[in-house]
């Protein structure tokens with residue numbers, strides 16, 4: 001890790017596997033991003049992303065979760081968010097000076113029945129050799145417990161990859177019930193960073209308000225993916241520093257061609 005984090009932040013992240021940064025964005029910035037998300041959801045229509053294992057639960061009401069993958073391909077506001085210096089201070093502090101985009105996704109948990117996320121690690125979706133991958137969940141409105149805030153198992157990143165079940169790769173619900181995990185309630189403008197090995201999930205949004213977030217997944221560019229299943233638009237874009245793997249640049253007229 002670089003010296004970008006404070007000592008307290010560094011210790012907390014290393015021990016717990018996540019870091020809750022309060023007020024990373026101002027309330028005004030969060031409100032503007034929130035409006036951008038809701039406009040995007042209106043433009044892109046019904047894109048429910050409720051996990052298969054919870055689709056038919058929740059007291060007979062179908063849970064709802066609006067979703068958009070690769071948000072930075074829909075609005076330049078999100079492209080600016082990706083390289084926000086306050087976000088990159090923490091990302092480089094955890095990953096190192098070079099930070100590469102893996103993917104982004106917006107989630108709007110509907111009021112009253114906003115879908116839960118079963119407890120899981122992000123690891124099985126995009127395993128990497130050195131486990132440099134982290135996510136940050138940027139909150140654009142308040143996410144108290146009743147809104148289905150993020151829940152984590154502190155320190156679980158130290159367990160390494162765990163065996164997951166089902167098509168959506170969640171952890172066995174009897175061993176990892178959502179209710180037993182630590183709630184991390186957040187305010188609009190807060191950002192929660194976490195290792196892709198951290199066991200996490202979130203509950204149902206039972207409140208009258210939607211819960212609006214964007215999740216950004218990032219890695220060290222030298223970390224090697226163990227499979228190529230999870231590709232996204234813009235993957236590989238550098239958010240901080242450089243890609244040290246780059247092959248030497250050549251101007252077009254310097255290239256050797258075999259044509260005569």
Ligand SMILES: O=C(O)CCC(=O)C(=O)O
Pocket residue numbers: 107117122137148149150200201202213215
């Ligand atoms: O937004 C949340 O509550 C959790 C999202 C999550 O865990 C994921 O997308 O992997």
